[in-house]
Amino acid sequence: MAAPRRRDRSEDARRDIVAGGIVVAAILLFVGTGSNVMQAVVQTLIGLGGGPDKVLSVALVLNIALILFGWRRYEDLNREIRERTEAEQRARYLADTDPLTGFLNRRALLARGQELIARAAAQQRQVALFLLDLDHFKTVNDIHGHAAGDRVLKVAADRISTVLPPNAAKARLGGDEFVAMLVFEPAARPQIDALAAQLVAALEDSVAHDAQHIRIGASLGIALADDASTTMETMVRQADIAMYHGKDKGRNRHIWFEPGMEMAVQVRNQIETGIRGGMPRGEFVPHFEPQVDIASGRLVGFEMLMRWDSPEYGMIPPERFIPIAEESGLIGELSLQVIRQAMEAAKAWDPSIMLAVNISPQQLKDPWFSQKLTKLLVETGFPASQLEVEITESSLFENLPLVRSIVTSLKNQGVSLSLDDFGTGYSSLSHLRALPFDRIKIDKSFIAAMRGSSDARAIVVAIIRLGESLAMPITAEGVEDEASAIELMRLGCLKGQGWHYGRAMSADDTARMLADRGLLRMPALPDAPAGEEDELRKQA
Structure with missing residues (x-):
């Protein structure tokens, strides 16, 4: 009927x-x-x-x-x-309209944009699609509230309208993503670049809200349609790929889509899929890099470094997958999973050997992080006094009050704290005064350049003297040869790590090295044959 x-x-x-x-x-x-x-x-x-x-x-x-x-x-x-x-x-x-900004919404943009592409092709003209994403917008909502987020979006829309010509189609796709479409002559591509640069520059200025100045920025991807067969879905996807490529390059810039970028996105998606599948299978494991007293050569601790033991690709270093884990929101669960393994392994170490773990800036946005880490200490039975948490300077830049709350809670549990990558650009002496750090770590880039650059050496000397004045011990990262170690010892640096002292090792190899030096609490060695175990004890 x-x-x-x-x-x-x-x-x-x-x-x-x-x-x-x-x-x-x-x-x-x-x-x-x-x-x-x-x-x-x-x-x-x-x-x-x-x-x-x-x-x-x-x-x-x-x-x-x-x-x-x-x-x-x-x-x-x-x-x-x-x-x-x-x-x-x-x-x-x-x-058809986004109520907050007055721009078109996604549905209306897809319909009108396709008509725009067809008309431009008939006139032998081209269409540029800008996809603009505000940098760190989630942090604005988290720190300042959603009213501030709405204010930022409205100001961003106003600035976009001011920079772009009146005939440009403008839309908000949702969240903090904006799209603009412009028809232009093929020879006018430099003008499109100039407009994109103006947009990025306009969004660098801070936004005033409730007596606060909120700093924002933008990453902008550009896709090109030069014939009527190009679909809006394709253009949006290509501009999105270019925009994320720009974020990977350092944010706050514009970049045109190129075919090779799509392959990079596919690789990124494969890695993210691999992370999601590898976590429940236990493919992510801790490795341990030795930390030594520079003057005596005595082993004093290890820094835990994460590795991905992929059955398909082998051992994958952290710089390949950690940024993707951070972007996809997986880093918190992944980090705690590997820290748990590290604590289980480190329970067998001598009490004089410290375990240092790096904490992602994303984890320090979690108000419950200190409770989660304390829960791990209780469940594994690992002593809090033997744990050192390393926090990068960039973590302090976004939400100092929350970080202060987290680190104070950890200090109350007996955990030591070190400021990692010191001197890389975000530092403020007020952070050292406001937060209860126990140690400063000099970034390895200064150590590597120290002997060839008087500026780098001056920075290293300044950090060491600062540590002395604040009664904070100094650890130097990236010590790769004996000459660097001698120079650091002469300058007064207490602790060092790097290839000169040994590369990161698996938990089993670390246990064998400690057994060789008589630095294990428990006599049993994991996965060591009986004959080999006896030989190690004789050497110890």
Whole structure:
């Protein structure tokens, strides 16, 4: 059975008007009757007649009433049509428009953008699609609240409208993503680059909100349509790929889509899929890099470094997968999983050997992080006094009050804290005063350049002297040769790590090395054959 056809109320109103017109026309036909009545009335007044016919008089009164009723009905119907037309226009506007910024929404953009591509191709012109994503927008919401986030989005929309020409199609795809489409002559590509650069520069300026100045930035990807066969879905996807490529290059820039970028995205997606599948299979394992006292050469601890033992690709270093784990929101769970393994392994170490673990900046946005780490200490039985948490300077830049709360909680549990990658650009002496750090780590880039650059050496000396004045021991990362170790010892650096002292080792290899030096709590060695174990004990 066919579904009943939906009634169109506007069409019904128009039919009412037609009906009203017929009524008015019918009334007018009776005007002749009214004229006869009026003629009889006049003749009566001058004494030439006996008065109007009663039936005709009643008809005249009814004619007048019908005319007034018909006119009123006509006005009501006209008003109803106007209201309904305005309502329909408003509904179409709301259906096509983002209410916060007044830009088009995704659905409207896809429809209008395809028409724009077709018209440009017919005129032998090209279309550039800008996809713009605000950098660190989630942090704005997390720290300043959603009202501040809305304010930032409105200001961003205003700045986009100011920079772009009036005929550009502008849309907000959702969240903090904006799209703009411009038609241009093929020879005018430099002007498109200039507009993109202006947009990025305009969004660098801070946004005022409740006496605060919120700093934002933007990464912008550009896709090109040079024929009618290009679809909007393809353009948006390509611009999105280019935009994320720009984020990987350092953010706050614009970049055109190139075919090779799509392959990079596929590789990234494969890695993310591999992370999600590898975590429950236990493919991520801790490795341990030795830390030594530079003056005596005595082993004092290990820094845990994460490795991905992939059955398909082998051992994958952290720089390949950790950035993707951070972007995809997996780093918190992944890090705690590997830290748990490290604690289980380190329980067998001598109490004098410290375990240092790096914490991702993303983890320090989690208000419950200190509780999660404390829970690991309790469940594994690892002593808090033997744990050192390394926090990078970049973590302090975004939300110092939350970081202060987390590190204070960890300190209360007896955990040591070190400031990692010191001197790489985010540092502030107020951070060292405001947060209870126990150690400063000099970034390896300064150690590597120290002997060839007087500037790098001056920075190393300044950091060591700063540590002395604050009573904070210094650890140097990236010590790769004996000459660097001697120079650091002469300058007063206490602890070092790097290839000169040994590369990162698996848990089993670390246990064997510690057994060789008599630095294991428990006699049992994991996975060591009995004969080999006896030999190690003799050497110890």
